Amino acid sequence: MPGFLYHLACANEVAKARPAQENERDMFFIGNILPDLATDKGKSHYRIRNQNGWKIPNLDQVFEELSAIAITNPYYAGIICHLILDYVFITDVLSTKYTLDDKTVFANTGQTWSIDDFLSKRTGFYVDYSAYNSKLFAQKLISVSDLSILDCPPPKHIFKNLGWQQNDRDLQKELQDYLTNTTREPLGFFSYDEILSSIHKTTNIFIKNYSTFANS
Secondary structure (H helix, E strand, O other), X not given: OOOHHXXXXXXXXXXXXXXXXXXXXXXXHHHOOHHHHEOOHHHHOOXXXXXXXXXXXXXXXXXXXXXXXXXXXXXXXXXXXXXXXXXXHHHHHHHHHEEEEOOEEEEOOOOEEEHHHHOOOOOOOHHHHHHHHHXXXXXXXXXXXXXXXXXXXXXXXXXXXXXOOEXXXXXXXXXXXXXXOOOOOOXXXXXXXXXXXXXXXXXXXXXXXXXXHHOO
């Protein structure tokens, strides 16, 4: 659910708390965007539907299937981190404000949207992601140098090993789209503090669980 800049910002927070060799760090960063590069998001995000109608990663399945290999493979560790952030943000922010029923989104305030309008990058929920991007850089949660990993093609064998199909997105073009939208005003679907809280909570959950399965 969060955009890839938020996933990379979260990866950066984890890297600060759990330093790794540069090559491993790059692999971990790339892993943090791999689930969004699959054609079947239901499969790559291990999705189940929660009580408010939103699809969230099944973290029990994620840890069961990926933890063992993530101990020695930073790509898979990054995938786990991505899925934790999606879970935390959808559970702690999205689901506390909005309910999805079939194709209609209902806000606690009484407003309603079609799902397409709600998720619109022009007039909906995703506008707030773009609007807050500049704060990620200003608060040094992410830097331009962190984005250099987008020059590296994602490893195709990861998709094959997981049974995913890769969607060849132009990441550099998407990055430019994100960065050119940093002057937009948020529409108030969620706050910057909420995404920041989700990143910090994800960092804590990831490090705690990584230590648990790494020592098992």
